[in-house]
Amino acid sequence: MARKKQMEIQLRDGVEVLDIGEMEIWDGADLSFLRDTLHILIVKEGSSSLGVNMRFVKYVPSGFFGMLYDCHEKGTSIRVYEPQAHVQKMLWFQQFFDHVYDDCHLLVNGPKHPLNINGSSIWNNRSPWNSEKPTQLAATMNATARTHLEDNRVIVK
Helix, strand or coil: CCCCCCCEEEEECCEEEEECCCCCECCHHHHHHHHHHHHHHHHHCCCCEEEEECCCCCECCCHHHHHHHHHHHCCCEEEEECCCHHHHCCHHHHHHEEEEECCEEEECCCCCCCCCCCCCCCCCCCCHHHCCCCCHHHHHHHHHHHHHHHCCCCCCC
């Protein structure tokens, strides 16, 4: 039998913080639960500053950041609290969150570092595509990606 999910909403420095508990891995159902709660707080209750406690979280679904950014684009200030170190190392986190104080990070308007595929960027200096002698696989993948971009189509296999 599935357990019923519960969420606490706590007030921290004027920010309503959603806390889904001690769950380490969030799935699509958790994301939906968070989205519905954010919608109620923003649309129905007029909240302008919200946060999510990530103290126990080790994995989030890919749509989590997009969901937070959608709220941000509608004018709501978004913060995350107590993210674990490996969450802080995720690209989306490094690109779109500023450390505010202690365990609080604020979602910002745009990426902090540009992603420049062909030139110098802090994100592509670790990539095998950036070596002087790229592997055949990397060269093939780059050529294939360019072809698909030029054709204005996306192929999902």
